[in-house]
Amino acid sequence: xxxxxxxxxxxxxxxxxxxxxxxxxxxxxxxxxxxxxxxxxxxxxxxxxxxxxxxxxxxxxxxxxxxxxxxxxxxxxxxxxxxxxxxxxxxxxxxxxxxxxxxxxxxxxxxxxxxxxxxxxxxxxxxxxxxxxxxxxxxxxxxxxxxxxxxxxxxxxxxxxxxxxxxxxxxxxxxxxxxxxxxxxxxxxxxxxxxxxxxxxxxxxxxxxxxxxxxxxxxxxxxxxxxxxxxxxxxxxxxxxxxxxxxxxxxxxxxxxxxxxxxxxxxxxxxxxxxxxxxxxxxxxxxxxxxxxxxxxxxxxxxxxxxxxxxxxxxxxxxxxxxxxxxxxxxxxxxxxxxxxxxxxxxxxxxxxxxxxxxxxxxxxxxxxxxxxxxxxxxxxxxxxxxxxxxxxxxxxxxxxxxxxxxxxxxxxxxxxxxxxxxxxxxxxxxxxxxxxxxxxxxxxxxxxxxxxxxxxxxxxxxxxxxxxxxxxxxxxxxxxx
Numbered sequence: 326x327x328x329x330x331x332x333x334x335x336x337x338x339x340x341x342x343x344x345x346x347x348x349x350x351x352x353x354x355x356x357x358x359x360x361x362x363x364x365x366x367x368x369x370x371x372x373x374x375x376x377x378x379x380x381x382x383x384x385x386x387x388x389x390x391x392x393x394x395x396x397x398x399x400x401x402x403x404x405x406x407x408x409x410x411x412x413x414x415x416x417x418x419x420x421x422x423x424x425x426x427x428x429x430x431x432x433x434x435x436x437x438x439x440x441x442x443x444x445x446x447x448x449x450x451x452x453x454x455x456x457x458x459x460x461x462x463x464x465x466x467x468x469x470x471x472x473x474x475x476x477x478x479x480x481x482x483x484x485x486x487x488x489x490x491x492x493x494x495x496x497x498x499x500x501x502x503x504x505x506x507x508x509x510x511x512x513x514x515x516x517x518x519x520x521x522x523x524x525x526x527x528x529x530x531x532x533x534x535x536x537x538x539x540x541x542x543x544x545x546x547x548x549x550x551x552x553x554x555x556x557x558x559x560x561x562x563x564x565x566x567x568x569x570x571x572x573x574x575x576x577x578x579x580x581x582x583x584x585x586x587x588x589x590x591x592x593x594x595x596x597x598x599x600x601x602x603x604x605x606x607x608x609x610x611x612x613x614x615x616x617x618x619x620x621x622x623x624x625x626x627x628x629x630x631x632x633x634x635x636x637x638x639x640x641x642x643x644x645x646x647x648x649x650x651x652x653x654x655x656x657x658x659x660x661x662x663x664x665x666x667x668x669x670x671x672x673x674x675x676x677x678x679x680x681x682x683x684x685x686x687x688x689x690x691x692x693x694x695x696x697x698x699x700x701x702x703x704x705x706x707x708x709x710x711x712x713x714x715x716x717x718x719x720x721x722x723x724x725x726x727x728x729x730x731x732x733x734x735x736x737x738x739x740x741x742x743x744x745x746x747x748x749x750x751x752x753x754x755x756x757x758x759x760x761x762x763x764x765x766x767x768x769x770x771x772x773x774x775x776x777x778x779x780x781x782x783x784x785x786x787x788x789x790x791x792x793x794x795x796x797x798x799x800x801x802x803x804x805x806x807x
Contacts, residue, residue, distance in 0.1 A: 431496025545612035631661035694770020
């Protein structure tokens with residue numbers, strides 16, 4: 326039963342695509358209905374069958390051309406219109422339609438021939454008159470644009486070419502000329518906007534694909550650059566210019582992507598090495614050196630190499646004064662160096678360029694807290710350790726200072742009182758910086774031992790968290806009563 330169904334379907338399909346005896350009319354009718362319903366691909370299939378069935382029928386070519394035009398395939402419509410005109414030279418609708426396409430393609434000479442042919446048969450044809458005037462106007466504008474370009478007046482050329490492209494949007498030559506003018510005027514992004522459609526308006530536009538790739542590359546869009554040069558090689562894998570450029574872009578793009586992957590994996594030293602190789606691969610395009618230095622600056626901050634980070638970040642900042650990421654990272658390097666005023670300045674400057682950035686707002690608030698805190702008690706400074714010091718380094722510094730400021734080392738009452746005050750600060754610093762939770766609070770700009778920051782007050786406790794530096798430990802103090 327299934328075999329019978331399949332066989333009957335094949336027979337129906339065979340006869341439905343055979344064109345003799347009413348078959349053409351069926352396809353034309355189906356094509357008309359599907360075209361009206363907006364089902365263009367299906368309509369085109371029926372018109373293909375109608376053309377195959379009767380290659381001498383001018384109407385089938387004309388109607389298929391109408392579908393091509395509805396699909397935005399003007400280049401495919403042209404041969405069908407030409408065939409319709411060849412079969413019926415007085416077919417004015419086809420001549421007018423072909424003239425309109427040729428005009429939009431910038432081909433004024435052939436377009437003019439079609440409009441004149443229409444007017445020869447129908448002298449009062451209003452649309453043909455209008456289009457003939459447009460062809461004349463376009464020719465004059467094309468000449469004016471080329472003259473302006475030739476004398477180096479690129480600004481005027483761009484203005485004229487705007488009118489040219491309005492009349493002939495399917496002309497690749499005008500777009501390519503305007504792209505060249507934009508490049509001369511230092512506006513590669515606008516050149517890209519003209520070259521992108523130009524690649525589709527020519528059958529083999531390798532030159533436009535290569536130019537697009539080079540422009541994207543110069544702007545730092547290495548992924549876009551790679552995809553455009555690949556389009557060139559799809560058209561001809563042996564194109565020497567495209568292949569040489571492809572190798573360079575591929576190498577650089579791989580290095581940049583690898584550097585970002587290493588950063589995500591927190592392999593900062595390797596990421597720095599990869600960024601350095603980026604600068605060696607492309608020393609002539611400023612974007613890539615700037616990007617590499619920006620990421621090295623970021624990595625050094627993450628590695629807590631504060632001094633080196635400040636140097637590299639400052640160099641990167643000189644190259645890109647408005648780069649908020651560099652300002653943010655240098656601010657963090659300054660925080661590591663306990664230079665809070667400079668950190669506040671960098672965050673404030675970054676916020677001038679991006680008021681809405683939450684990360685910058687939070688960073689500024691933290692830097693301001695740390696600055697305020699440093700004017701009170703800075704536990705890192707008290708112990709003389711860096712903000713990146715580990716617990717072992719903190720305890721070592723504490724022991725050394727505790728011995729130095731042992732109150733029994735001092736004779737006079739004034740010196741003893743000073744030593745006690747100093748020792749309390751040293752003990753407080755050790756308490757905060759060896760407790761991960763308290764240290765985190767302190768690093769975010771909050772002093773965990775400041776009574777102002779205590780929840781619900783101290784309840785008369787002299788030492789926060791029940792800590793008393795004069796109890797326990799390795800030191801035994803004798804206080805002399807006077």
